[in-house]
Amino acid sequence: MTTTTTTTTWTVREVPVPTTLDAPDAWLLLGANRVRTAGSIDVWGNADRADSPQAELAELRDSHAERTVRLVAVADESPTPGSDAGDPAAAVIGEASVGLPLRDNRHSALVEVNVSAAHRRRGIGTALLDAAAAVARADGRTLLMAHTGDRVEPPAGPGALESPTGAGRVNLDNPAVAWLRRTGWTLAQVDRRSQLDLPVDPALLRRHADDAAAAAGADYRLHTWGTDVPEQWLEEYAGLLAQMSTDAPLGDVDWRPEVWDGERVRAQERMLHDAGYELLVTAAEHVPTGRLAAFTNFWMPSHTDEYVHQGDTLVVAAHRGHRLGMLVKTANLEALIRQRPSVQRVGTWNAQENRWMLAINVALGFRPAGVSGTWQRPL
Ligand SMILES: CC(C)(COP(=O)(O)OP(=O)(O)OC[C@H]1O[C@@H](n2cnc3c(N)ncnc32)[C@H](O)[C@@H]1OP(=O)(O)O)[C@@H](O)C(=O)NCCC(=O)NCCS
Structure with a gap:
């Protein structure tokens, strides 16, 4: 699929599973890792929750309890002319993953999408999500799940969306929240992110x-x-x-x-x-x-x-x-x-309504450090 936007044309491709990170086709995974890491920093403020290319390769290789499919949006021409010669991974401007549980939960697929900040609002996220949904549908899945993240939980009011459990809120002006709500996703639960500083x-x-x-x-x-x-x-x-x-x-x-x-x-x-x-x-x-x-x-x-x-x-x-x-x-x-x-830091996520677990964490010194929404959409 090739799509034309005002400045860049791009193509959605499936990431091959390279034999090693030095293999000729490894640039697609390396580019996806870079875009995902930048997305994680954008959402949480640091790369703590990112993964190494080695970890992402191991995830792609492993299909015991879950199969993972990675997709990328690749710029058809170098997105930053001259500066990235010899670095094909720089052509990756968006990425998605689809997690397909194999031992249980075969009705579901967990998707994650990240688009490079410079290339947002051009339909790349939507194209990647559509491609991810097609992978899930082809595998017989009937429910998509996804997560959004906010560094600060918003106060109750017009800028916030309440969890259906009544515990926890996400920011309505989070781009990912706006993006998911537009296409029929519903908020199913909110987790508190907590951090303990050592x-x-x-x-x-x-x-x-x-x-x-x-x-x-x-x-x-x-x-x-x-x-x-x-x-x-x-x-x-x-x-x-x-x-x-x-x-x-x-x-x-x-x-x-x-x-x-x-x-x-x-x-x-x-x-x-x-x-x-x-x-x-x-x-x-x-x-x-x-x-x-x-x-x-x-x-x-x-x-x-x-x-x-x-x-x-x-x-x-x-x-x-x-x-x-x-x-x-x-x-x-x-x-x-x-x-x-x-x-120096321990991070954790707990359902905002899980007061027993949260009470232990708070007693140990964990402090609230944002929220994560779990979203669902029937396929
Ligand atoms: C969420 C994300 C993937 C969206 O990617 P994108 O390529 O910018 O999305 P699209 O261009 O397909 O956006 C489609 C629509 O979603 C809505 N939307 C997207 N970003 C928005 C924003 N910042 N504010 C309001 N609405 C927004 C709009 O309705 C937009 O259509 P429009 O531009 O015609 O108004 C991107 O912001 C991102 O990578 N964020 C960081 C990682 C993340 O949070 N991922 C989501 C978890 S799965």
Whole structure:
């Protein structure tokens, strides 16, 4: 497809999966990575949530539990004449990804679109979204999902759109919000983005850890591991990941129970090694039964040593009310500080209505740092 705009003509293409990042066709992925990183900086103010080209290649290669299709808008002529000779990746002016879950949630596809700031309002985002929707439709998907981000949650009023849960608002003047609302998307839920700046007061952390340990009592024992789950906990951990998909509040998001087993966990570990990511996991064993009652994990990317992402935290329903959430979180944070003293920021997203999780984060020193909207559109 070639489209003419006032200044640039461009073509939407699927990104091939290069054998390595030095392969002759790798420029499409490298260009997509550059546009996506710029989009992430534009939305959040830094590249913390961006990914390295290596991580994006690993995601493209992996098709165990999810298949990813990447699309790019490529300028037919050099967009900045003279300055980018020899750098074909500079011709990529927009990019999209389509995530197609394979083990569960086969009704859905998660899309993300980014257009270079200099090329916005020319229909490139819409063309990429249409192409992404066509990929999803061809794969039998009936629901598109997408996220928008705001650095500051707007006050209630005419400039804000409320979450259907009643908790959380997004900015109506966010370009992505304006863009999605125009084409039949609806807001399904709002997450709070929270950030913890390190170092934290070690005494405060220890006090929370000691209080939680006292409340939990002698029945629980902590285990901490890295990317690879010890064989002993493999199936248990898979069970906790499955529960995570049903127990975290979902608002109006049509996300159905995920199917996890040890094989899927191991496949994810292989992908993480390939991507250059590391995990840090702390779980609480219920000693009388020998089963895992709670866990939390950090995702440590390779593109920065200053930032880590706080991922899932779950306490199994029968074990709630024993401060296990605080127990595993403080232990994992102490392990992180020991292992990665370079980390300056921990970021996390939680449903704005999830007051139990938010209360733990606030007590640890996390502060609100924006909101993320989850949007849906039937196909
Ligand atoms: C959201 C984004 C992808 C839109 O890309 P784009 O190429 O500018 O979008 P289009 O040109 O196809 O816009 C189509 C329509 O959306 C609406 N729209 C887009 N940007 C808008 C803005 N800043 N303000 C108001 N309306 C806007 C308009 O109705 C526009 O049509 P018009 O220009 O004829 O008025 C782009 O702003 C972007 O990359 N943002 C950062 C990343 C992001 O937030 N991605 C969305 C998450 S999936």
